Amino acid sequence: MKRILYLKFLAGYLIFGILGFILVSTVTSQALQNRVEALDAHTLYTECTEIAAHYASDYYKGTMELSELQSHLETISHYMNTQIKVIDVSGRIIIDSANSSLSGEDAVIEGFNISDFGSKYYMIGSFYNTFSEKQLTVFAPITPGYRVRGYVLIHKPLSDISAYSYELLDIVYITLLLLFLLAFILLLLFSLFIYRPIRRMASVADAYIDGDFSQKINIHTQDELGHLAAAFDYMANELNTLEDDQRKFVSNVSHDFRSPLTSIKGYVEAILDGTIPYEMQDKYLNIILFETERLNKLTSSILELNKFGSHGKAILYMKHFDINYIIRMTALAFEGRCSEKHMSIELILSGQNLYVTADMAKIQQVIYNLTDNAIKFSHPDSSITIETTEKNDKVFVSVKDSGIGIPSDSLKKVWERFYKTDLSRGKDKRGTGLGLAIVKEIIQAHDENINVISTEGVGTEFIFTLSLSKEQFSAT
Numbered sequence: 001m002k003r004i005l006y007l008k009f010l011a012g013y014l015i016f017g018i019l020g021f022i023l024v025s026t027v028t029s030q031a032l033q034n035r036v037e038a039l040d041a042h043t044l045y046t047e048c049t050e051i052a053a054h055y056a057s058d059y060y061k062g063t064m065e066l067s068e069l070q071s072h073l074e075t076i077s078h079y080m081n082t083q084i085k086v087i088d089v090s091g092r093i094i095i096d097s098a099n100s101s102l103s104g105e106d107a108v109i110e111g112f113n114i115s116d117f118g119s120k121y122y123m124i125g126s127f128y129n130t131f132s133e134k135q136l137t138v139f140a141p142i143t144p145g146y147r148v149r150g151y152v153l154i155h156k157p158l159s160d161i162s163a164y165s166y167e168l169l170d171i172v173y174i175t176l177l178l179l180f181l182l183a184f185i186l187l188l189l190f191s192l193f194i195y196r197p198i199r200r201m202a203s204v205a206d207a208y209i210d211g212d213f214s215q216k217i218n219i220h221t222q223d224e225l226g227h228l229a230a231a232f233d234y235m236a237n238e239l240n241t242l243e244d245d246q247r248k249f250v251s252n253v254s255h256d257f258r259s260p261l262t263s264i265k266g267y268v269e270a271i272l273d274g275t276i277p278y279e280m281q282d283k284y285l286n287i288i289l290f291e292t293e294r295l296n297k298l299t300s301s302i303l304e305l306n307k308f309g310s311h312g313k314a315i316l317y318m319k320h321f322d323i324n325y326i327i328r329m330t331a332l333a334f335e336g337r338c339s340e341k342h343m344s345i346e347l348i349l350s351g352q353n354l355y356v357t358a359d360m361a362k363i364q365q366v367i368y369n370l371t372d373n374a375i376k377f378s379h380p381d382s383s384i385t386i387e388t389t390e391k392n393d394k395v396f397v398s399v400k401d402s403g404i405g406i407p408s409d410s411l412k413k414v415w416e417r418f419y420k421t422d423l424s425r426g427k428d429k430r431g432t433g434l435g436l437a438i439v440k441e442i443i444q445a446h447d448e449n450i451n452v453i454s455t456e457g458v459g460t461e462f463i464f465t466l467s468l469s470k471e472q473f474s475a476t
Contacts, residue, residue: 006195013187017180024172029165032172036165037158041122041138044154047080048140052152056086057144066095073097081160086142087112088150114139114151124158134158197225201232213240260291316359316445320469323356323363323395324349327386330367334375341380345371348387355469356395362442363466367399369435370462374401377460393468400461406454414452415440439464 055072058064073084077097084097091112111128122138135155142150197219207215213236219229267284270276276284331345338345356363367386374384378401387398406414414436443450443464450464 005198006191009187009190009195013183016183020176020180024169024176028172029169032168033162033165036161036168037124037136040156040161041136044080044082044136044138044156045121045140047076048138048152048154051076051084051154052140052142056142056150056152059086060142060144060149070095070097070100074100077154080154081156083155085153085155086150087153089114089148094150127153127155131155136161194225197221197229201229204232204236208236208239213237257295260295263291264288316362318357319360320355320357321360322353323388323397323466324352324354326360326364327367327388327397330364330371331386333368334371337375341375341378343375343378343380344383346383346385348385350388350390350395354388354390354395356466357469358446358466359442362445366439366442366464367397369439370399373435373462374399374403374460377401378403390468395466395468396463397466398461398463400459402459405456405458406452406460407456411452411454 051073055064055069059066059069069086073086073095074097076082077084084095085093086095087093087109091109093107093109096107109128109130117123117139121140122136124136125134126132127135127137134157136158137153137155139151139153141148142152197217200219201217204215204217207213215236217229217232219226221229267276267288271281271284327347327349331347334345337343371384371386378384382402385398385400387400389396389398416437439462440450446466448465448467450462452460452462454460
């Protein structure tokens, strides 16, 4: 199995790192440089306005000597690691903190024009080619007596500003590296807690494809992966038993079809070749008819079961109806058989009418099958009791006989398709072993319950529930 998913996440991790580095080295670097320049410019401008408002103005007012101003500027420039100039409006340098001898008419900044600063109070460049490297230059006007007499200029090498921004950028790179390492830890955790379980499920799924349903995922976390793993294990268990169920089903169907078909074939051949004399043919034709009816009943039962899914779900036509009325009508249908066996059906019904919500036709089939079973396995001169009771918005329907009963080891198997107890085989010549399976499928399709209580040699009672209807209808 290829580790494509893991490689995708690894590739995503590497792309995240590369794009993060590119983003920091370009956008973040430039934004940080611009921000540091703006902050330095603001700081220098504040200092520049202070110098212009006090020291330089005092010089122009005549209250401070040039040498004293020079001394102050040198001290400030040394402290701020900058170069400070005082120039007049024409660009002539009056004082330069870096060169005390520079003054006079020859010390002029060629091309100086204060309007070149535009709306800003600073500019970046060589400042009219007076520096060999780029400088951040800020200015402030000197305005003694509210008249511009000159300007204070402060120059700071752009390399110093860039060095500081690089130091900040190094912190950003270290943070990015830590984030990269954190992402790597998250990738390892993903590999341990997410990818490995998914890979395990994929491996087990491959085993299922090859027909090996014994593999288990064994992930027991209380999250979506744990739920998915439990669903996989449940599915594997269901699929593991499906083949046995199919083999058992085919075996049972084959057995139940083979017996009547063998009888039919044998009797037909005997009639055709004259082994059975003409005067006895009616007897054996009746046997053939009996076996044919049994095959027809078996086929109908299988088709009925086929309407239900593996979890007892089928299309139901839900309606409100009187369950007592259905029980009375079903009991009347068995009057003939009860008379033949000298049996009686006793009805103990809750009230005159008892309305439930269910598929009326299918519930009638349940009552019919249970009553038919009760008559089939009851002794002559006995009685069958059908009872309804109400409890907690439920109706309990009971069909009870006093017949041969069901052995305790067979109670859980009576719902299986084609299953017949050894006690019932002698009495159930026409049965297919599908009646109770159909009954349970119908009750489960209604999301209701059915139980059986039986004692061998005493009798059997089947009890199932239905939802009590809140609406009242009259029987029609």
